[in-house]
Amino acid sequence: MDTFKIRTAILSDLETLLEFEQGIIAAERPYDPTLRAGRISYYxxxxxxxxxxxxxxxxxxxxxxxxxxxxxxxxxxxxLDHGMYSYLGFMYTHIDYRGKGLNKMVIDALKKWSDSRGISEVRLSVYSDNTGAIKAYEKAGFKKHIIEMRMVGPK
Structure with missing residues (x-):
């Protein structure tokens, strides 16, 4: 049986986490034509x-x-009726481990951490065409709230 352990990240995890960040960016590029070409960083x-x-x-x-x-x-x-909120990001599961409930495990841990800080409002952003991620977040209890729209003028 697969056993998974969740823990707080430490600086020695950075090499792997930077690889994950590039995995997130690669997955999001098809949804966002405004991302610069080449290697970029979100976090x-x-x-x-x-x-x-x-x-x-x-x-x-x-x-x-x-x-x-x-x-x-x-x-x-x-x-807004809440002074502070927790914003979730950097949600990534290695391709070999998707579909095993790890995203929910991460969200639950982050929600627990937020609760321990007295924060009950939790938000995240997801591309509107990323239906797989939207379904995963809805399964974890999130609801769609605002749609951000954009218009590109002539260059």
Whole structure:
């Protein structure tokens, strides 16, 4: 039987986490024509790992990191009924381990961390055409909220 262990990420995990980040970017490129060509980065993972206002978690299987995610506490807009919220990102599961409930395991751990900080509002962003991710997040309890739209003018 597969055994998975979730834990807080540490700086020595960075090499694997940076590979995961590139996996996320590769998966998202088809959904976002505005991403620059070449190697890009979304996150300062070292800063997130060291931050008191963020929690980066990884899932291990047989000594290897196979999934990740983070929660970062952010200040909400003044007109909202919650002052702070946790924003989830860096959600990645290695291709060989998808479909095993690891994304939910990561979300549950990040929700628990958020709750321990007194944060009950949890948000994330997902591309509208990424139906697989949307289904996974809905399965974990998220609901669609706002659709961000864009228009590109002539260059």
């Amino acid at each position: 300062d993972l070292g800063e997130l790992i060291n931050s008191d206002d963020a929690e980066v978690v990884v899932v291990e299987h047989e000594g290897s990191i196979v999934a990740s995610g983070y929660a970062k506490i952010k200040k909400a807009q003044a007109f």
